[in-house]
Amino acid sequence: MPSLTARPRFLAPGATAGSATIRLPDDEAHHLTHVLRLRPGASIAVFDGAGHEWNATVEAAGRSGVVVRLDAPVAPVPEPAVAVTLAVGVQKEMETIVREATALGVGAIIALSTSHVALPTRARRSPGNAARWTRVAVASAKQCGRATVPEVRAVASLEAVLQTWRDGPIVMCVEPGRDRSGSAAGAGPRPSRALVLVGPEGGWTDAEVARVVSAGGRLMHLGPRTLRADLAATVLLSALWTSWGW
Amino acid sequence: MPSLTARPRFLAPGATAGSATIRLPDDEAHHLTHVLRLRPGASIAVFDGAGHEWNATVEAAGRSGVVVRLDAPVAPVPEPAVAVTLAVGVQKEMETIVREATALGVGAIIALSTSHVALPTRARRSPGNAARWTRVAVASAKQCGRATVPEVRAVASLEAVLQTWRDGPIVMCVEPGRDRSGSAAGAGPRPSRALVLVGPEGGWTDAEVARVVSAGGRLMHLGPRTLRADLAATVLLSALWTSWGW
Numbered sequence: 387m388p389s390l391t392a393r394p395r396f397l398a399p400g401a402t403a404g405s406a407t408i409r410l411p412d413d414e415a416h417h418l419t420h421v422l423r424l425r426p427g428a429s430i431a432v433f434d435g436a437g438h439e440w441n442a443t444v445e446a447a448g449r450s451g452v453v454v455r456l457d458a459p460v461a462p463v464p465e466p467a468v469a470v471t472l473a474v475g476v477q478k479e480m481e482t483i484v485r486e487a488t489a490l491g492v493g494a495i496i497a498l499s500t501s502h503v504a505l506p507t508r509a510r511r512s513p514g515n516a517a518r519w520t521r522v523a524v525a526s527a528k529q530c531g532r533a534t535v536p537e538v539r540a541v542a543s544l545e546a547v548l549q550t551w552r553d554g555p556i557v558m559c560v561e562p563g564r565d566r567s568g569s570a571a572g573a574g575p576r577p578s579r580a581l582v583l584v585g586p587e588g589g590w591t592d593a594e595v596a597r598v599v600s601a602g603g604r605l606m607h608l609g610p611r612t613l614r615a616d617l618a619a620t621v622l623l624s625a626l627w628t629s630w631g632w
Numbered sequence: 633m634p635s636l637t638a639r640p641r642f643l644a645p646g647a648t649a650g651s652a653t654i655r656l657p658d659d660e661a662h663h664l665t666h667v668l669r670l671r672p673g674a675s676i677a678v679f680d681g682a683g684h685e686w687n688a689t690v691e692a693a694g695r696s697g698v699v700v701r702l703d704a705p706v707a708p709v710p711e712p713a714v715a716v717t718l719a720v721g722v723q724k725e726m727e728t729i730v731r732e733a734t735a736l737g738v739g740a741i742i743a744l745s746t747s748h749v750a751l752p753t754r755a756r757r758s759p760g761n762a763a764r765w766t767r768v769a770v771a772s773a774k775q776c777g778r779a780t781v782p783e784v785r786a787v788a789s790l791e792a793v794l795q796t797w798r799d800g801p802i803v804m805c806v807e808p809g810r811d812r813s814g815s816a817a818g819a820g821p822r823p824s825r826a827l828v829l830v831g832p833e834g835g836w837t838d839a840e841v842a843r844v845v846s847a848g849g850r851l852m853h854l855g856p857r858t859l860r861a862d863l864a865a866t867v868l869l870s871a872l873w874t875s876w877g878w
């Protein structure tokens with residue numbers, strides 16, 4: 387439900403508190419000039435993707451690009467108290483997952499390669515994936531009001547993600563019936579960071595579930611109905627924020 | 633994450649405990665014969681859309697339709713403890729909303745006509761809408777394992793919905809900043825029924841929010857980020873189940 391009066395927002399990764407004026411990146415300049423058809427003098431907002439935002443004014447918009455003047459800094463939309471890294475089995479609906487996870491405030495997204503990933507290796511490892519998913523994250527951040535763009539990491543194995551994860555609990559979303567504790571374990575107390583694992587369309591193997599449990603992961607299911615993998619990510623994040631605070 | 637071993641499920645609204653054999657409706661028969669290419673002898677499941685399910689066997693499948701034999705009744709996937717009626721501002725993404733709300737266990741879906749609905753009146757009131765959305769609900773129930781298909785009602789006004797709602801709390805999803813209590817009020821204690829209101833793409837008017845508050849409705853926002861209206865419905869339902877139990 388977009389606010390009808392909000393000023394349009396543009397990403398300028400180079401903006402700093404010391405910048406008087408800044409040139410927008412080409413795709414942002416295109417959006418400003420050719421989609422929204424804004425002209426010099428227009429009031430906009432600029433954010434740096436790392437949590438800072440300014441009111442700004444368009445100074446020049448033409449063939450040589452868009453230059454904006456940074457006016458007052460504004461308080462960014464608060465980030466969630468828990469920095470969630472979402473690692474999700476790479477799948478056809480990755481763009482939906484990235485868009486929704488960004489709007490739901492995750493700090494980082496990792497595309498996981500797992501045993502049951504249904505995509506051909508070529509599609510799974512396409513070098514353009516990370517850039518495309520990052521563009522989706524940027525567009526979603528612009529729309530939802532975040533001044534932070536989550537980092538999107540290219541395909542990694544579950545093992546590599548577990549090996550490098552240090553600082554917080556691991557929550558693994560499993561199908562109904564896979565949660566051997568017999569009930570949704572719940573999110574647990576609020577951590578400062580968490581790793582959230584959601585499987586691909588084909589789900590997890592027994593070995594993958596066992597590996598995550600041995601790494602201390604908590605299994606969570608989301609009711610008795612079978613959820614599509616892309617829906618599971620959104621539902622799990624919503625459940626975690628309900629438990630931990632938005 | 634669909635279970636790889638589940639037998640395919642078909643809706644047969646006329647099935648009863650007393651039926652020995654039953655003829656599938658035409659679209660279900662088409663799905664069985666031409667999409668899944670099942671033949672006589674195949675093991676399937678049949679559900680009646682009202683909470684009953686059977687193991688069944690295909691007896692005949694051909695030009696004159698599909699006849700199946702009902703074998704043993706099976707315990708259906710449990711329905712949520714709270715019967716939620718989701719009333720949602722009619723919008724372009726209604727099919728996504730119906731599909732996801734069905735997988736999330738809602739009991740009924742009402743398409744709402746509100747002040748900020750962005751669709752032209754013709755699209756909003758198209759006589760085919762309810763039938764199309766019902767087909768989406770059926771497909772989603774088949775996929776998620778529910779034996780119950782939520783009732784999908786054609787477009788109604790907010791006032792008409794409030795006037796006829798009797799039996800439980802009303803929860804209204806509002807944009808960040810619209811929740812004048814200053815915080816997410818939360819879902820409250822678990823009722824047996826609830827009416828859940830989600831706005832259209834353009835959001836609610838002040839008068840609509842005031843009307844719902846005067847009817848005793850509870851306002852809830854879903855964190856400080858602006859969510860697209862179709863995402864808001866899914867996130868709100870997930871938050872409610874997290875509070876009330878799945």
